[in-house]
Amino acid sequence: MITRRKLLYSGAAxxxxxxxxxxxxxxxxxxxxxxxxxxxxESFRQLSMFLLERxxxxxxxxLRILAQCTQNDPEFPQKMKALWSKVGQHHLRxxxxxxxxxxxxxxxxxxxxxxxxxxxxxxxxxxPVSLRATDGTRLVTFTGAxxxxxxxxxTVIPTYSRGKTNYWVNPPATLAND
Amino acid sequence: MNQxxxxxxxxxxxxxxxxxxxFELAKLGKSVIxxxxxxxxxxxxxxxxxxxxxxxxxxxxxxxxxxxxxxxYDEQYIENTGSFEFRPGMLKLVGGTTxxxxxxxxxxxxxxxxLNTLYGVGRDWPLxxxxxxxxxVRAEIALGVCGSDTQDQSGxxxxxxxxxxxxxxxxxxxxxxxxxxxxxxxxxxxxxFIHEPNGRATEPxxxxxxxxxxxxxxPVCPIGAMYSxxxxxxxxxxxxxxxxxxxxxxxxxxxADDKIVxxxxxxxxxxxxRLTAKYFIVAxxxxxxxxxxxxxEVANSSDQVGRNLMDHTxxxxxxxxxxxx
Numbered sequence: 001m002i003t004r005r006k007l008l009y010s011g012a013a014x015x016x017x018x019x020x021x022x023x024x025x026x027x028x029x030x031x032x033x034x035x036x037x038x039x040x041x042e043s044f045r046q047l048s049m050f051l052l053e054r055x056x057x058x059x060x061x062x063l064r065i066l067a068q069c070t071q072n073d074p075e076f077p078q079k080m081k082a083l084w085s086k087v088g089q090h091h092l093r094x095x096x097x098x099x100x101x102x103x104x105x106x107x108x109x110x111x112x113x114x115x116x117x118x119x120x121x122x123x124x125x126x127x128p129v130s131l132r133a134t135d136g137t138r139l140v141t142f143t144g145a146x147x148x149x150x151x152x153x154x155t156v157i158p159t160y161s162r163g164k165t166n167y168w169v170n171p172p173a174t175l176a177n178d
Numbered sequence: 179m180n181q182x183x184x185x186x187x188x189x190x191x192x193x194x195x196x197x198x199x200x201f202e203l204a205k206l207g208k209s210v211i212x213x214x215x216x217x218x219x220x221x222x223x224x225x226x227x228x229x230x231x232x233x234x235x236x237x238x239x240x241x242x243x244x245x246x247x248x249x250x251y252d253e254q255y256i257e258n259t260g261s262f263e264f265r266p267g268m269l270k271l272v273g274g275t276t277x278x279x280x281x282x283x284x285x286x287x288x289x290x291x292x293l294n295t296l297y298g299v300g301r302d303w304p305l306x307x308x309x310x311x312x313x314x315v316r317a318e319i320a321l322g323v324c325g326s327d328t329q330d331q332s333g334x335x336x337x338x339x340x341x342x343x344x345x346x347x348x349x350x351x352x353x354x355x356x357x358x359x360x361x362x363x364x365x366x367x368x369x370x371f372i373h374e375p376n377g378r379a380t381e382p383x384x385x386x387x388x389x390x391x392x393x394x395x396x397p398v399c400p401i402g403a404m405y406s407x408x409x410x411x412x413x414x415x416x417x418x419x420x421x422x423x424x425x426x427x428x429x430x431x432x433x434a435d436d437k438i439v440x441x442x443x444x445x446x447x448x449x450x451x452r453l454t455a456k457y458f459i460v461a462x463x464x465x466x467x468x469x470x471x472x473x474x475e476v477a478n479s480s481d482q483v484g485r486n487l488m489d490h491t492x493x494x495x496x497x498x499x500x501x502x503x
């Protein structure tokens with residue numbers, strides 16, 4: 001069975017050949033994929049790894065975030081590439097160096113950074129509006145949201161379970177190392 | 179079966195209140211019809227909707243929001259005119275808003291019912307706690323409440339309070355590690371940390387599994403360990419009540435002597451239906467119940483219907499801990 005995730009992944013892998021044609025995928029998927037230019041895809045993934053300080057990130061999610069941010073703001077790819085090239089020009093080695101640099105005061109740079117980090121950690125793009133039926137948010141991933149990882153040893157991702165009634169009376173096994 | 183009426187009793191609303199009323203009546207052999215504006219949605223679909231929601235902090239987001247059965251966050255549903263944005267989280271589907279109620283099941287204390295006498299504010303209730311107590315017991319059994327039979331729920335650190343004629347149906351869940359630490363740290367400062375009685379099963383109960391800590395009481399318990407009104411909508415149907423979904427009641431019809439003789443509802447396809455019954459129960463929630471009464475111009479000799487509306491109040495405390503919890 002070919003899942004949506006696998007399909008997106010294969011799309012990302014085929015960026016070199018520019019194979020983003022909507023061959024048989026759904027319309028929404030086709031739009032998501034075609035809205036991301038191939039050279040942007042790799043830049044975005046590299047920039048994401050730098051901003052999140054991770055050696056690797058899920059390519060499918062990366063593509064999805066890029067596509068959704070681009071749909072929300074057609075200028076996003078340019079902004080993202082401008083940020084990535086600033087990082088290169090200034091030989092920045094960490095996010096700390098970025099947030100401490102003078103050009104981080106540029107609201108476009110800061111907003112672009114926060115949009116990317118937020119999407120990876122929270123698992124959605126857009127800004128939630130409370131107490132309304134609709135808003136501009138779009139899901140990127142549920143269980144893949146990075147915000148769950150720091151507490152994954154102690155707190156189960158909502159709706160899932162890994163114990164039986166009253167398992168919670170025991171302290172988290174990792175408490176001693178916290 | 180009554181031949182002169184469509185039912186002995188027609189209940190508007192399939193939430194916890196309407197469904198429990200329908201079930202009790204159906205058990206007694208009454209013919210009962212429940213009208214529900216929304217649809218029946220199986221739990222697994224709500225869970226999937228939640229997992230796929232891009233705004234998980236919006237507790238209405240996994241639930242249906244149809245043009246003919248809006249949930250209360252819809253822009254078309256509540257028109258606020260005052261300075262306060264009143265927007266409680268009501269749902270429209272079989273089972274009602276207890277799908278996402280978090281299931282706190284506190285009783286009122288005897289002194290809560292004598293606010294004026296004891297504290298000089300508000301009004302006293304027209305009945306005593308002792309008169310209400312047997313019904314609390316029945317409600318706790320119906321909802322499957324777990325709680326402590328020994329703690330002072332007034333928070334004063336005394337003996338078991340308020341008085342109970344029957345123990346809780348289930349024992350409390352064990353304290354989380356966080357609660358254990360809170361109790362230990364706050365106790366010496368004079369705070370009595372007590373268990374909150376709640377409608378989450380701690381052992382298999384009435385077809386519900388025991389809570390397994392799925393970390394999602396709100397906005398949907400994925401396994402149905404937490405009580406929600408769909409339990410009694412199902413029980414009512416099994417006891418013979420007829421549940422009609424996609425049926426928005428819009429008029430209670432008065433007869434010659436001003437008694438209600440019929441109810442009118444409309445479906446999303448535009449079909450209008452008139453049903454007769456000997457009795458009607460309007461259990462459509464704090465906004466829809468007065469709305470139906472007001473547009474039908476019934477039951478308002480006091481002129482108080484729709485007035486004194488009060489939202490669900492709440493208080494929160496946040497702590498920054500000096501130890502890992």
